[in-house]
Amino acid sequence: MENILDYFKRNKMIVLVGLVVIALGTGYYLTQRHQTATVKNDLKTETKVSAAKKEDKVAKAPKSKVVVVDIQGAVKTPGVYRLQAGAIVQDALKMAGGLIPNADVKQLNQAKKLTDQMQIYVPVVGEKSAGSSASGSNGSGGDKKVVNINTATVDDFKNVSGVGPKKAEKIIAFREKNGEFKQLHDLTKVSGIGEKSLDSLKDQLTV
Template sequence: MADERERSASRRLGVGAVVVLILAGLAITVGIGIARGAGSAGTAIVTPSASAVGGPTDGAVYVHVAGAVVTPGLYRLSVGDRVVDAVGAAGGFAGDADRAAVNLARTVDDGEQLVVPVVGAAPPEPPAGATGAGGAVGGVIDLNAADAAALDTLPRIGPALAERIVTWREENGRFTSVDDLLSVPGIGEKIVDGLRDLVRA
């Protein structure tokens, strides 16, 4: 009888030891996982705001990046992201990209198509209408083709601002959006809002 009690006690001790070892192993595994997660935080090189398009997300904008980029396509970015983020989401500039023709600092708009031209490419054709004198297309002035005299005809744009627009274009490349006018010294939000239906990029 005593032998049976001793064997039973030994079995209980053996089972208890196994349970303790299993729990210790689990604790060590969890600890290693936590340590690895903490060690890798902040080292991953990712662009959390830009990814290939998935489902709709609040605060997201969708931009079609085309032309001289590594991976053209439709990308989801965050509101307030800039052209540099869109180009980065598309893998960066291709080798033949005309980087000077792209304003990397401009914020992107939902639903826009961002075309990165190749070096030496002709400006894109107007979507409709014929180009008239001074860069006007169907009554709308093309910011990339208009001379100072044509720009001077716009409301609240006098000779001085017209010359600044031309100078900005010569120094920074093509306008890719009407909002690029905000980069021209002396032009603010109110002026741009008044020009949205009168000009195009």
């Protein structure tokens, strides 16, 4: 014991320095441990906040829009149906149970995009299309069909003098992209149809 005390007396500085080093090392270790714990807690908090934001975005995501259409005529189950926005006439016909055997599919544009509150009428074979009706007479005394440019198919436009297949496709493409025509004069917005062309067509067309 006396030897130990003598050693401490002779080496006070060494002992003090050693104690200081130990104290500093312990303090550094505790500080680092505290900082590590703080970083981990911050990461956990950020993760929770991020997850909460994602859940909030999902909750606020807009619900898919629907369109309501009225399907009548040569289908198995006529009625009013709700479909997802972006659906086409073919999808609506499936909802109505499909076509009956004598339905005239040639008068339908099954690829047409549906719009809200749209009515789809499916004619039977031999029946005039909903897109056209008899009106007046031509120079030879026969019937002249007046074609509705908002519902007519390429085949319907074959009855219009001055509208070939390519021009008919342009009219339909414009209609599907921009919506239904409000008036006949809107046809002048279609490439290839000017005022003079419209004058020669207006007696054969309607909206």
